[in-house]
Amino acid sequence: MRNTFCVLLIVLAFSSSPRQAVAGQSGPSGTSPAKKSTIEDFGDRVNGYVRIRKDAEDFLSALSSSKDPAEIASHKIELAELIVSERANAHQGDIFTPKAAAKFREIIHKTLKGPRTQDARRTVDDKDPEKIVILRVNMVYPEDNPLQTAPPTLLARLPELPMDMGYRFIGRTFVLLDNKTRLIIDFIPDAIP
């Protein structure tokens, strides 16, 4: 009976549809954090980051395209610096809160370990040699390091992210990455089962 209850709880946890979009998602005003689902709370935190980036872009005036790579590179650096200064106190776990991290770990585990997961696992394991870096929030992930391919099966199970943000594995760490700046927004260590 107790086991059945546990299984039911897990099923309910997953049936709260992690595939809902994060962008533009926010609970009704006045909703207390306690009443929000883990995914909604995660979405709010991601949107908080997006607002900071948007403000920084507005301040710099967004760069849609350029034939000058120096201009693209300097815009990226300036944008990253502005975001970092706004998030100077950001820490690991601010966005992947313990509850969110547990939920993501469950989804990752389900996708990469168990029956019929070998193809997704192979996607994660297919990588080019990379230099080892110690990850921290607000660091720019080195551009000379390749990025591991994100398994499509996993992406289909995770909450949708706003434009120019992505989930990535770096080694065994699961990372929330800003694609525009390559800034590490947050991460979950040892996420690969």
Add this chain to the structure above:
Amino acid sequence: MKTIRRFIGLALLPICLSLYGQKLTLPVHQGAVRFAAIGDMGTGEPPQYQVASRMNDIREEFPFDFVIMLGDNIYGGNSAADFQNKFELPYKLLLDAGVKFYASLGNHDAATQKTYKPFNMDGQQYYTYKKSNVQFFALDSNYMSPQEVLWLTKELQKSTADWKVCYFHHPLYSSAKFHGSSVELRQVLEPLFMKYGVQVVFSGHDHVYERIKPQNGIHYFIEGAAGELRKGDLKTTAITAAGYDQDQSFLLVEISGDELDFQAVSRLGVTIDQGSFSRIPERRPSDTRRGGR
């Protein structure tokens, strides 16, 4: 003496091969869509420049208008110097001649490349464009999100082009030892390709040239050796139609009416593969019904 003779022989071999291999077999039909495909090129090393130079030479006989880039466009960073040494300088003659480049992103590429005008990505990580009766779909296989799959489904669905050509970095089929087939990606993409009549797919990632025997009616090419090379990495398997892993290479393609002609050329100008195939007209819904109950 014997050693000297052998040395001279070996030294002359590339030149002889080069002269022999210069023969272009592509038809050059009037009004055809002509392009080159290169992947894993952005090293900035001499072989990339040599391939680029060979492409430029061949353009006199085979005037291709554009180049599709199969990812890993710029290795090792995205500074102005990187773009200059790994793209602008090697392809200068082609760029000056007005040849357009349409990039897709590889696992070594920064997302900011999409804002670099000469890559013609228009700020998009995945995009589509048409050339005459051919529609191209440049995908981001590093991050095949549900949004991208939905976008591709819609774009393929509404495409009325005779030819639908997809290209992206990771090969759905590959006989190379280092990376091999991206099976998970194949499970996501191939059903769409089959359903909406994609005829040809180009990829890179494995640093070899390989043409795969048609799989479910789709022709797959790997051209991941336009700068990088993994010599000896190709093992011939049951799906290999042709392959080459002894030198850098690039691929030339002409599409005219219902016919596609291709020729793969090595850095030294040797033809390493060539051939043609016809488009199988798409089955219309009425055709399907005809065979039904």
